[in-house]
Amino acid sequence: MPKAPRRPPQLRGRVFRGSTAVSRGLLSRNDLRSSAWRPLFRDIYADATLQVTHRVRCAAVGRLLIPPEAAVAGRSAAAVYGCPAPPATEPVDVLVPRAARIGPTAGLRIHHGEIEQGDTVDRAGVRVTSPARTCWDLALWLDVVEAVVVLDGMLARRLTDVSTLREYALDRAGRRGWRSLLRAVDLADAGAESPQESRIRVRLVLAGLPRPQTQWVVADHCRFVARLDLAWPELKVAVEYDGLWHDDPEQFHRDRRRLNRLLGDEWIVLHVTAKRLRDDFDGFLAEVRAALRARARSVRCR
Structure with a gap:
């Protein structure tokens, strides 16, 4: 009869860094390869009994993977806010300051850009772009139809409003993306239900x-x-x-x-x-x- 894999109680139902679990003596490298654990990213694992959604992956990225000056962004940030989430297998969008060093990482979609004061907030220990900055990035990164889809969800949940988004865009007039945000805002409607x-x-x-x-x-x-x-x-x-x-x-x-x-x-x-x-x-x-x-x-x- 095969031996049951080790499942320390400290790791049950959790997402964790594999190297940390090994250094603390909770698991061995061989244990990490067992069916008890599911790899999410490089050196990041989840209890195999945990339902891994896109939001769970966003939390893992924000808490364990990216540098503190970076933030979960775009559709992934919108998912953290409660908007309809992309599929669990979809890469997590991350905004990284141009000066920060982060190489290509499987499972991440990395965007480089300036992050101003007030452009990020803490959501349950995960650094995400603010609602206004999230909408700015969506208008910049997606086609207008898909950008409006997420803006509708943000407006419906009262995470932001039309006047705030217009002001955010106009305050950045002349910068790449400000007209795209205004166009998306003009097409958005908080009444959409799907x-x-x-x-x-x-x-x-x-x-x-x-x-x-x-x-x-x-x-x-x-x-x-x-x-x-x-x-x-x-x-x-x-x-x-x-x-x-x-x-x-x-x-x-x-x-x-x-x-x-x-x-x-x-x-x-x-x-x-x-x-x-x-x-x-x-x-x-x-x-x-x-x-x-x-x-x-x-x-x-x-």
Whole structure:
């Protein structure tokens, strides 16, 4: 019968530096190779029973891997703040001052840049970029659609607000990235409730359509009828994203009944799935544009 691997109680449920555990006599180098421990980064290990998420990896990076003058940044910082996190296997974004020395490290995406006073904060022992600096970096590092996806999440969680972000950008006018942040802020909306809703909205606006309202509530004589992901209420046109949560059949049928009531109230409700968004956005865009044009003509003829 194989010998059970050593699992000292001091390390159970923990992320730790392997060399430290060895120097303290808690484990040997051979012990670290056992199934009890999972390597995360060079010399960084986790209890194999621990669910390793992107946030767990961010904490490991911030506490054990990067120099004190560096910080977890970008989408990884947003994940630390509670926004939807990238997959666990996604590299952790790190912002490092230009003068600091840190070589390429597997599992890290290293960005070099100036870090000003107030650009970092401590979150449970992890140094991360401030919400405003996080949004600045996102606007600089990502395309505008993906940047707005994360900005929507930051705004929805009230980690920052539009006026603060605009002021942050304008205070740095002339520096690389300030116009990108202003553009992303102008497209952001705290009402978005999922990354896909954000992507649909921004892509529609960038394609030249009027900006829709998010989470528009339809009522009939003060009685709630429905809440729509995206809507042009003056034209009674709406877009609904059919996401993975529709795997719940009961929720799916409740939503369909709700939307059928809207159809009876002369709303046009257009549905889009992740596959359609990925493979046939142009076709979907044409349908939305046609619905808006038809309703605009109808309004003019009244």
